[in-house]
Amino acid sequence: DADVTQTPRNRITKTGKRIMLECSQTKGHDRMYWYRQDPGLGLRLIYYSFDVKDINKGEISDGYSVSRQAQAKFSLSLESAIPNQTALYFCATSDPTGTTAGYTFGSGTRLTVV
Amino acid sequence: AQSVSQHNHHVILSEAASLELGCNYSYGGTVNLFWYVQYPGQHLQLLLKYFSGDPLVKGIKGFEAEFIKSKFSFNLRKPSVQWSDTAEYFCAVNPSGSARQLTFGSGTQLTVLP
Numbered sequence: 641d642a643d644v645t646q647t648p649r650n651r652i653t654k655t656g657k658r659i660m661l662e663c664s665q666t667k668g669h670d671r672m673y674w675y676r677q678d679p680g681l682g683l684r685l686i687y688y689s690f691d692v693k694d695i696n697k698g699e700i701s702d703g704y705s706v707s708r709q710a711q712a713k714f715s716l717s718l719e720s721a722i723p724n725q726t727a728l729y730f731c732a733t734s735d736p737t738g739t740t741a742g743y744t745f746g747s748g749t750r751l752t753v754v
Numbered sequence: 755a756q757s758v759s760q761h762n763h764h765v766i767l768s769e770a771a772s773l774e775l776g777c778n779y780s781y782g783g784t785v786n787l788f789w790y791v792q793y794p795g796q797h798l799q800l801l802l803k804y805f806s807g808d809p810l811v812k813g814i815k816g817f818e819a820e821f822i823k824s825k826f827s828f829n830l831r832k833p834s835v836q837w838s839d840t841a842e843y844f845c846a847v848n849p850s851g852s853a854r855q856l857t858f859g860s861g862t863q864l865t866v867l868p
Binding site (some may be wrong): 644673684688733 | 760763788790796797798799800801842855856857858859860861
């Protein structure tokens with residue numbers, strides 16, 4: 641089984657719909673992250689969480705919300721999806737320092753908003 | 755806040771050619787540096803990392819990177835590329851000893867022609 645599992649792998653949704661992307665990890669790490677990847681822009685941080693009670697906005701949090709249901713689960717929601725949220729979304733987890741082994745990424749969710 | 759620049763957006767090489775991908779960062783203090791690789795359709799995987807010590811870091815699959823503090827650079831190198839090295843490469847940085855998350859560069863797409 642993968643260390644970081646994202647569901648769904650692919651999703652097409654309509655403008656205005658609410659959608660949730662889920663992430664679970666088996667690394668036992670406290671730190672979890674949501675990034676979006678766009679061509680030519682690299683990965684940009686949406687939200688991050690250092691433990692269940694600690695959630696922080698990243699670089700591009702507008703239009704997104706998150707929920708840290710447990711140490712192992714970190715969900716990303718688009719309250720009202722819009723076409724420019726079409727992107728590849730990655731969840732990641734890291735050790736307490738965020739550095740020792742780098743980040744472990746999930747396989748990504750490709751989201752298309754039409 | 756830290757930032758990362760990868761000036762080569764797309765590099766095309768023939769097999770056996772040597773590779774050097776540029777990475778420059780902007781931050782006034784001590785940093786941790788990473789290179790990640792993303793093969794087509796896959797998630798990001800850690801290639802190598804630098805925290806301290808020897809500025810020449812060796813990673814997986816024959817890759818290495820050199821940290822040059824005076825130039826704020828962490829260039830990735832490989833003496834002889836293979837077709838299987840075709841992928842997107844991301845440089846990332848975070849301040850040492852802090853809780854800050856990784857900041858990624860925009861990525862360099864490497865295409866190796868057989």
